Amino acid sequence: MKKxxxxxxxxxxxxEVLANEIYEGAKSVSSDVTIKLVSEATKxxxxxxxxxxxxxxxxxNNNIDQEELAPFLKQFELTLNNNKPVLLFGSYGWDNGEFxxxxxxxxxxxxxxxxGDLTVNEAPNKDELKRAKELGEMLxx
Ligand SMILES: Cc1cc2nc3c(=O)[nH]c(=O)nc-3n(C[C@H](O)[C@H](O)[C@H](O)COP(=O)(O)O)c2cc1C
Numbered sequence: 001m002k003k004x005x006x007x008x009x010x011x012x013x014x015x016e017v018l019a020n021e022i023y024e025g026a027k028s029v030s031s032d033v034t035i036k037l038v039s040e041a042t043k044x045x046x047x048x049x050x051x052x053x054x055x056x057x058x059x060x061n062n063n064i065d066q067e068e069l070a071p072f073l074k075q076f077e078l079t080l081n082n083n084k085p086v087l088l089f090g091s092y093g094w095d096n097g098e099f100x101x102x103x104x105x106x107x108x109x110x111x112x113x114x115x116g117d118l119t120v121n122e123a124p125n126k127d128e129l130k131r132a133k134e135l136g137e138m139l140x141x
Contacts, residue, residue, distance in 0.1 A: 006035040008055030009065040014091040025136025051085040058092035058099035081111035089118040
């Protein structure tokens with residue numbers, strides 16, 4: 001059974017709703033799933049997991065959260081990440097997903113294998129919530 005971590009940043013709750021849905025999907029496949037705000041996550045939550053989902057709102061001029069998530073991820077810059085599978089998700093206001101392109105590039109540069117991504121505008125709709133759950137299942141399989 002795969003060990004899954006879901007780590008996210010959210011101020012207004014839009015990314016949190018996606019994170020919860022990914023959690024539900026992953027939980028339906030594996031009993032070893034944790035979900036944490038990045039402020040509560042530790043390096044081990046990533047290092048010991050078989051696969052990780054990272055979530056962020058678009059902030060700081062169409063980028064991932066630079067206050068908490070970017071510094072957390074930077075810890076893995078010089079780690080051998082061995083192409084660990086990651087799912088990236090998030091929500092934007094007006095950038096049309098530009099932050100997600102930067103997010104994907106950053107994670108590839110850090111040696112992770114981006115196996116899926118989900119980007120929504122503000123609050124996720126019903127279809128997007130369904131997709132989030134499916135991606136959670138896929139991550140844990
Ligand atoms: C302080 C702040 C900065 C933001 N900066 C951007 C931005 O640069 N580009 C963008 O597309 N949306 C931006 N947004 C909109 C958020 O990305 C969007 O509302 C998102 O759904 C917030 O997710 P959350 O509810 O999980 O915090 C910003 C919102 C806030 C509050």
